[in-house]
Amino acid sequence: MIRNIITIIVCGFFATTLTAQSVTATSEYIKELTSNWKGERFEDGRPKVSDALLKRLQSVNIEEAWGFLRGKGYHNQYDGNWKMVHEDGVMTGRVVTAQYMPLRPDFEKVIKLKGAEEKRDTIGGSNSWPIETLKPGDVYVADGYGRIIDGTLIGSNLGNAIYANSKNGVIFDAGVRDLAGLKEIEGFQGWFRGDDPSYLQQEMLTSINAPIRIGRAIVLPGDIVLANSYGVVFIPAYLMSDLVISSEVTNLRDQFGFQRLKEKKYTAGQIDTQWTKDIKNDFVNWLDNYPDTKLPMSRSELNAYLKSHGY
CATH class of the missing domain: 3.50.30.40 (Ribonuclease E inhibitor RraA/RraA-like)
Structure with missing residues (x-):
């Protein structure tokens, strides 16, 4: 008897699932697929990256x-x-x-x-x-x-x-x-x-x-x-913000490195390997004099990123 009841329930579940299938994914399904995203969404469930x-x-x-x-x-x-x-x-x-x-x-x-x-x-x-x-x-x-x-x-x-x-x-x-x-x-x-x-x-x-x-x-x-x-x-939408600012800081690091190499302040080996504390401090000081209008991100975003990455 119990087995028959379970069979009926399972069959009913699959029948409902098949009936519910559609061409377009539901917003609930899209939200499950993109559950790491915590921001605003469109009506169809997709993340609304700015x-x-x-x-x-x-x-x-x-x-x-x-x-x-x-x-x-x-x-x-x-x-x-x-x-x-x-x-x-x-x-x-x-x-x-x-x-x-x-x-x-x-x-x-x-x-x-x-x-x-x-x-x-x-x-x-x-x-x-x-x-x-x-x-x-x-x-x-x-x-x-x-x-x-x-x-x-x-x-x-x-x-x-x-x-x-x-x-x-x-x-x-x-x-x-x-x-x-x-x-x-x-x-x-x-x-x-x-x-x-x-x-x-x-x-x-x-x-x-x-x-x-x-x-x-x-x-x-x-x-x-x-x-x-x-x-x-x-x-993935939830990685967008980190990816963009990481790339932007990498570009700023490259600008700093090229400038210091031209000035012969550091060797290529020093710039190409993990930076010492002195080079990191020099980079932070260099950024302090970088015009805000030329920064791809806000100054507060930049400072938060540097702090979280040990600068």
């Missing part, structure tokens, strides 16, 4: 971001070998994820039904659905399993829609078409695997704001992306 911090991230070196993340135990956040809409582009933003798979009719039917329940346009292509969710500062990141021919997720029409909603761009492990038209969208940025005149076919959207894989990187909704000509890095 625009000011996103702007500061644009000056961070890809290698510095990669090294910082590896030091925190995140070894799978970078991917390279991209084509770009604008070769000199730099983009930062909050990630909205989408996953695509080869078309399977029975699965596609379920996706369409779930999309209708979410009040999405089921007449047009489902590749427009993630675009409808974008907010200013978002980056549309899609796992298109590297497909280029017949795997072009957007052309210039959807590119214009993306930029209208996000004022940002895309990172596609997939193809694009009408690259000439995409290049004409002022301010639009894009990283992709290749371009082709074919349109999207025999492919379907399967999820929005679920975890995805982009090349060798794992990406969660609400991650922060740093993308430039050297590759893309996906940063």
Whole structure:
């Protein structure tokens, strides 16, 4: 009797879970995925990293971001070998994820039904659905399993829609078409695997704001992306503040070191190894004379960082 009751409860749980599945991840699920973030969030549950911090991230070196993340135990956040809409582009933003798979009719039917329940346009292509969710500062990141021919997720029409909603761009492990038209969208940025005149076919959207894989990187909704000509890095939102100021202080250390080497005050060996207490004190005194207007962070942020790192 007890066994039968347990079986009924378990089956009921799984039936409820399957019924509750949707194309777009719930805010509760996204909050669980990003539980280390303690700040403000969007309605969909994604961390709301400030625009000011996103702007500061644009000056961070890809290698510095990669090294910082590896030091925190995140070894799978970078991917390279991209084509770009604008070769000199730099983009930062909050990630909205989408996953695509080869078309399977029975699965596609379920996706369409779930999309209708979410009040999405089921007449047009489902590749427009993630675009409808974008907010200013978002980056549309899609796992298109590297497909280029017949795997072009957007052309210039959807590119214009993306930029209208996000004022940002895309990172596609997939193809694009009408690259000439995409290049004409002022301010639009894009990283992709290749371009082709074919349109999207025999492919379907399967999820929005679920975890995805982009090349060798794992990406969660609400991650922060740093993308430039050297590759893309996906940063857990809760590490953003520490990563940015750490990189900024590293840059200040480099400026100090270059200056002191030119002055021949220290040898290259002294600067390249762990600094002595005297060099650290010299660095702090050098910072005291650094103009506040040229600091990338506030003076209070800088002082707090130095104190917490033994300066």
